[in-house]
Amino acid sequence: xSVPPAAPATSREWHLTARPQGWPEPSGFALVExxxxxxxxxxxxxxxxxxxxxxxxRGRMNDVKSYVPPFKLNKPMDGGAVGVVVASxxxxxxxxxxxxxxxxxxxxxxxxxxxxxKIDPDLAPITAYLGVLGMPGLTAxxxxxxxxxxxxxxxxxxxxxxxxxGSQVGQIxxxxxxxxxxxxxGSDEKVRLLTEEYGFDAAFNYKNGPVHEQLKxxxxxxxxxxxxxxxxxxxxxxxxxxxxxxxxxxxxxISQYNATEPVPAPRNLAYVLTKRLRVQxxxxxxxxxxxxxxxxxxxxxxxxxxxxxxxxxVSGIENTLDAFLGVLRGENTGKMIVALDA
Numbered sequence: 001x002s003v004p005p006a007a008p009a010t011s012r013e014w015h016l017t018a019r020p021q022g023w024p025e026p027s028g029f030a031l032v033e034x035x036x037x038x039x040x041x042x043x044x045x046x047x048x049x050x051x052x053x054x055x056x057x058r059g060r061m062n063d064v065k066s067y068v069p070p071f072k073l074n075k076p077m078d079g080g081a082v083g084v085v086v087a088s089x090x091x092x093x094x095x096x097x098x099x100x101x102x103x104x105x106x107x108x109x110x111x112x113x114x115x116x117x118k119i120d121p122d123l124a125p126i127t128a129y130l131g132v133l134g135m136p137g138l139t140a141x142x143x144x145x146x147x148x149x150x151x152x153x154x155x156x157x158x159x160x161x162x163x164x165x166g167s168q169v170g171q172i173x174x175x176x177x178x179x180x181x182x183x184x185x186g187s188d189e190k191v192r193l194l195t196e197e198y199g200f201d202a203a204f205n206y207k208n209g210p211v212h213e214q215l216k217x218x219x220x221x222x223x224x225x226x227x228x229x230x231x232x233x234x235x236x237x238x239x240x241x242x243x244x245x246x247x248x249x250x251x252x253x254i255s256q257y258n259a260t261e262p263v264p265a266p267r268n269l270a271y272v273l274t275k276r277l278r279v280q281x282x283x284x285x286x287x288x289x290x291x292x293x294x295x296x297x298x299x300x301x302x303x304x305x306x307x308x309x310x311x312x313x314v315s316g317i318e319n320t321l322d323a324f325l326g327v328l329r330g331e332n333t334g335k336m337i338v339a340l341d342a
Contacts, residue, residue, distance in 0.1 A: 006086065006087075007036045007045055007047065007087065007108055008036060008108075009035065009036060010033050010034060010035055011033070011036050011106065011107035011108040012031055012033055012034070012106070012317050012318075013031070013032060013034050013076040013106035013107065014029060014030070014031055014032075014076065014077050014106065014317075014320055014321065015029065015030045015031075015032055015073075015074050015075060015076060015077065016028065016029060016061060016071045016072075016073055016074075016075075017029060017030050017073060017074055018073070019061060019062060019073070020061055020258075021260060022258050022260045023258045023325075024258075024324075024325065024328075029321050031317070031321075034076070034106075036110070037110040039087050039089045039110050040089060041089050041090075042114070043088075043090060043110055043111060043112055043113060044085050044088045044089070044090050044093050044099070044110070044111070044113045045085070045086045045087040045108065045110045046081075046083040046084065046085055046086065046099060046101065046108065046109050046110075046111075046116070047086050047107065047108055048082070048083040048103075048104065048106065048107055048108065048109060048340055049082060049126065050081065050082050050126065050127050050337050050338065050339055051079065051080070051081050051104040051105060051130075051317075051320060051337070051338040051340065052079050052080035052081065052130040052131075052134075052135075052336075052337065052338075053320065053323050053324040053327055053336050053338060054079065054080070054135075054136070054164075054327065054336075055252055055254050055257065055327055055328065056068075057071075057077070057079060058328060059257065060077075067285075076103075076105060077104075077105040078102055078103050078104055078105060079102065079104035079105055080100070080101075080104055080130050080134065080135060081100075081103060081104035081130075082098065082099065082100050082101075082119065082126045082127070082129055082130060083098070083099060083109070084098055084099075085098075085099060088113070090113030092113070092118075093113050093116065093118070098118065098119050098120070098121050099116040099117060099118055099119060100116065100119050100129045100130075100134070101116045101117070102115060103115075105320060106317075107317055123299070124299070124302065127311055127313075127335070127337050128302075128309075130335060130337060131164050131309065131311060131334065131335030131337070132164075132168065132302065132307070132309040132335070133295065133298060133299065133302075136164035136165045136168070137164075137168055137294065137298055138284055138287060138288075138291060138294050139251060139284040139287075140165045140166070140168035140172060140227075141168070141172060141290065141293075141294045141297070141298065142282070142284065142287035142290045142294070143169065143227060143249045143251050143282060143284075143287075144156070144169050144173060144249065145176070145290075146287065147247075147249040147280050147282045148225040148227060148247050148248075149278070150173060150176060150178075150225055152176060152178075153178070154173070154178055154179065154224035154225050155180040155181075155182075155219060155221065155222065155223045155224050155225070156169070156170070156173040156178050156180070156181050156182070156224070156225045156226075156227065157181075157182045157183070157184075157215060157219060157223045157225070157226045157238055157241065158170050158173075158181070158182070158183045158226075158227045158229070159184045159206075159226075159227070159229050159230040159234040159238075160184070160185070160230050160254065160330075161183025161184055161185050161190075161200065161229075162183070162186075162190035162193055162194060162333055162334070163229065163330075164309075164332075164334055164335035164336070165229060165251060165252075166183065166227065166229050167194070167198055167309065167310070167334055168298075168307070168309070169227045170194065170198055170199070170200050171198050171199060171301075171306075171307050171308070172307070174199050175301060175306060175307065180219065180221075181199075181200045181201050181202075182200065182202045182203065182204075182215065182218045182219050182223070183198075183200045183202075183203040184203065184204055184205075184206045184214075184215075184230070184234060185203060185204075185205060185206070186205065186206060186207060186330045187205060187207075187330075188205050188208075190203075190205075190333060191203040191204060193310075193333065197308055198308060202219070203218075204217075204218055206234070210233075210237075211233045211234055211237040212233070212236065212237035212240055212241075215240075216237075216240075216241060219241055222241055222242065222243040222246075223241050223242055223243065223246065224242070224245075224246050224247070225246065225248075225249070226238035226241075226242060226247070226248045226249070227249050228248055228249065228250045228251060228252070228253070229253075229254060230252070230253065230254055230255045231252075231253030231254070232253070232255035232256060232263065233255075235248070235250075235253075235266050236267060236268055239266055239269070239271045239272070239277070240271065242271065242275060242277055243275070244276055245275070245276050245277070245278075246277050247277070247278045247279075247280075248277065248278070248280070249280060249282060250279065250280065250281040251281075251282065254328070257328065258328065310334030310335075311335045311336075311337050312326075312331070312332040312333050312334060312335070312336050312337065313337045313338075313339050314326070314336070314337070314338050314339070315338075315340075315341070316338075316339075316340070316341060317338070317340050317341075319338065320338045323338050324336075
């Protein structure tokens with residue numbers, strides 16, 4: 001294992017400088033120079049090589065109580081990252097080790113080693129630990145199988161199906177014996193990807209017409225599970241399409257993350273009662289007990305070629321904000337990754 005070069009005295013990190021109202025504006029962020037701290041006892045210093053940007057980060061920009069604390073103003077933001085240990089004062093970690101951790105949005109990070117997980121770059125590309133083998137992958141796995149109560153023979157509808165989470169949900173459903181898998185996406189190119197590469201039985205571009213009409217055509221016999229990444233008109237359409245005792249796993253509602261006015265609820269919530277539906281939101285950190293099972297299944301499917309994944313890569317720390325805004329606009333196919341210059 002080669003020893004990485006020593007860290008510089010300073011490096012760059014992204015700060016939130018103003019809380020956005022509606023769509024985040026670049027003026028509310030700053031890329032600043034900050035000193036690189038040497039590790040103390042039990043700590044490691046990591047040079048980040050790849051950063052993750054994800055839709056949930058938009059919620060952390062609001063000063064509201066949620067399942068995770070909001071970003072602090074004029075402090076470095078954080079998120080998933082993989083990198084190489086530069087210096088270590090912690091047992092079990094040595095310079096050159098590759099690690100997964102939560103202090104992204106910066107070039108270098110110094111933190112307690114207990115918050116890092118060593119990863120093996122020979123088992124999978126290190127970026128996979130931010131996506132298909134990381135938080136998005138576990139979100140798809142646990143959300144479908146546990147929260148959605150998926151059973152063999154179920155028909156499944158996935159919104160935002162070309163993203164990092166949705167694309168895995170559909171493929172896992174097929175691998176587990178779904179009778180039919182339908183996905184929605186925001187471009188004709190992504191629709192083709194869903195059916196031609198990921199094996200979805202049907203897919204539609206939600207920009208080409210009303211979602212409820214396109215879903216009804218794609219699922220004439222109804223659906224049993226809806227995996228919701230979008231909310232809004234997608235949730236309303238799914239409630240209409242769900243068969244009796246159907247299940248909804250609410251993972252995200254990206255359609256309203258930047259809303260400045262209260263968003264009306266689906267107009268057909270009465271179906272929850274009359275169809276005896278189960279609608280449950282979930283947070284992936286509550287499902288960590290499924291991690292061993294998830295890694296065993298998904299790594300095997302990747303090795304066999306049964307599960308495919310895509311990544312969209314943006315280069316340079318200076319382009320991290322653009323990459324994040326691109327996720328909110330749906331510009332990514334699969335996981336959005338920011339690659340930092342060595």
